[in-house]
Amino acid sequence: MGEAEEGQVGEVEKTATATIRRKPVPTQLPPRSPNTNQSLLNRWRKLSRRARIIILVLVLAIIALIIGLAAGLSTRKHKQNLPLPSGNGGPYTGDLTYYEPGLGACGIVSVNSDKIVAISHIVFDAVSVGSNPNANPLCGKKIRARKDNKSVDLTVVDRCTGCQPTDIDVTINTFAELSDVDLGRVLVQWNWLEDVPVDAQS
Structure with missing residues (x-):
């Protein structure tokens, strides 16, 4: 390699070295922002x-x-x-089932020959006025249940925990008046009745 060529290489190295600039390293790190948590x-x-x-x-x-x-x-x-008496009164369509009566939520003891009904716990509890279910405003209210061409008037004395809002639960005798007991569950139509005086219920 000649002297001229060596001079050119030296110039290139100087130029390359002169253009490289490094950032100065700070002597102390910036303060870290405190962790909010x-x-x-x-x-x-x-x-x-x-x-x-x-x-x-x-x-x-x-x-x-x-x-x-x-x-x-x-x-x-x-x-x-909900199917409440204060609404349109019905008719509503729901399942009709039967149960063995006894002491109901309204504080009344019933037997199979009584014309009684247990309404859905959802409806019963929606109008509850306190911790005493006997004071529920639906206790003693009347409904009329219809199946085909047969109907029966019933008094609310209990709440049915397994019933949907429009389902009703009656005694086996009442179920037999409306449908075949062996079916166990049938569709029924029912509606609320106006309060009937006790002496006019014959």
Whole structure:
């Protein structure tokens, strides 16, 4: 290699070396932003026990209020769709089943020969006025059940836990008046009746 060529290579190396610039390394790292979760946890730990209890009670009260409002709104909406006497009164179509009567939710003891009915727990509980089911406004209300060309008037004395809103549960004797007992479950139409005075029920 000649001297001229060596000079050119040297120039290229100098140029390449001169264009490479490195960023200076900072002498100290920038401060790290504090972790929000850790700072909140530290604040929580610094609170007194009494302050913690007050905060927890407030949070629980807010949660209970939200749940209560949601339940109240959903109950109000569901009441509008339930087969209640205050609505159109019927007729409604549901399953007719039978059960062995005894002491009902209204506090009345019944037997198979009685013209009684247990309505859905959903309907019964929707109008409950307290913890005593005997005071339920539906107790003693009358309904008329129809199947084909047969009908029977019944008095509400109980709540049926396995019934959907338009289902009714009667004694085996009443079921036999409307349909074949061996079927066990049939469709029935029923509606609420106006209150009938006791002495006019003959």
